[in-house]
Amino acid sequence: MAEAILKRERVRDHLLELIETHPAGAPIPAERVLCQQLSVSRPTVRSAVEELVNTGLLVRQHGRGTFVARAKITQEMVSDTGSMSLPQAGGTWSSRVLEHARIPAGARVGRRLHLSPAADIHYIARLRLVDGEPMALEYLHVPALVAPSLTLHDMESGDFYERLREHGVHVSEAVQSIEPTVVNDSEAALLGVPVLAPALLFERLTTDAEGRQVEYVHSIYRGDRYRIVSRLTLGASPRNTVDVEARIGNSPF
């Protein structure tokens, strides 16, 4: 019953495979070609392509072709998509590694990653700066089992998820929570703000295509420099909304 009965889904899965095996920017076969290859009609292909265009995995260009889009769920996700943005357009990011080790998960992290507390994880603590100014503290945890050969360099790289893909890990979904907090002594010292200053606590749990928890990130952002901005549209054509966007879905009443 797991077999895809719907042609549309079969086409979608085929496209997803193409996307995973092709670098960003690469063209995918023309719609009419896909029709022949998969033995479906063009509207079916178009429907599947459209879905992936809407989710941002593909980009269509009239008269030119359809291309693999950049995967945007990255460590910079938050700032890239604008769901969280700097008060005044950002500067240049940099980071300083504070700590790095391969250690047992422990109770708290283990629970979130669905691991035994004794299971090894890659751990890295970084201070993230914008134009040299401390902005956030980030604590990254990746199960060692998920990517045994992961190097420190991989974890430092900007396009971390791209790197994970090379290790055979295909990130598919992230659940992120944000809550207000205040900084403690050590955080205050590292971020250069007074103790008890307002801050945002981010937690992100990332899941791969096979449903495994592949990443747990825990960050403290300075409240005086950060702000979440979302733009909610109602009724306007989605064509009008630019990349800085978060559309909200409704449930049936």
Added chain:
Amino acid sequence: MAEAILKRERVRDHLLELIETHPAGAPIPAERVLCQQLSVSRPTVRSAVEELVNTGLLVRQHGRGTFVARAKITQEMVSDTGSMSLPQAGGTWSSRVLEHARIPAGARVGRRLHLSPAADIHYIARLRLVDGEPMALEYLHVPALVAPSLTLHDMESGDFYERLREHGVHVSEAVQSIEPTVVNDSEAALLGVPVLAPALLFERLTTDAEGRQVEYVHSIYRGDRYRIVSRLTLGASPRNTVDVEARIGNSPF
């Protein structure tokens, strides 16, 4: 040249009109009926309907029909859509009006609403509770010019935007910002938390179809009871994502 040559857009506009003139939950004509009325084919109708379903204006139910969705950009937006959700599924909301008046906008509010500081606004301050427990303070400002006959009852109603629509105001977009803060003395007293407890400061500016600023909301949410949860998908079928969802759009590389 402004005329809609595309049938699909004509259908979409027709649907938008239906949505505006029908109360939330009302059924719209069946797809096959719309085909006849508008002299287009069913795929065209379905495509237009699908767009509005994706933007959350319509809800389809297999075997039952298609219905006007609740306009979810409301005061409850945050909790309803799950872009912000209670730690453990919410209880029942209620509110206590703290203050209510028709007053001049003043400098700060006037600037945000693009009004002269002397222009009148409807103002209401409410304490919002969940299961009787204080949860947030909300300060709502609506220009008197926008809805001259707005009553206190309108502003107290849960479906505030529906009410605005009856006054000829069609809400189309909202920009919302969230930042961490701590509560001051009076806020602490009203919310029943210690002074300097973490909190979230919400600001929302709502714009109508004509580009007018129609609402400015400023709220303080208890940090210990509130949390923002967003779910970011990459490549998964949007069908899998439930109402608690925020999809992130990408720009072409």
Added chain:
DNA sequence: GGTAGAAAGTGGCACAGACCACTTATCAGG
């Protein structure tokens, strides 16, 4: 040799029809 036009390839839009899956209301049977 340079340039303008034609041709080929791409995605964009639309049609008419067929069949399936689900929901609801109706109606006959117990």
Added chain:
DNA sequence: CCTGATAAGTGGTCTGTGCCACTTTCTACC
């Protein structure tokens, strides 16, 4: 009176086809 089968109405999927608009490339003309 209640219950279960049935039929009608709805959205869900897919086909095969035609034409249009845009982009790129090639070609033939100047």
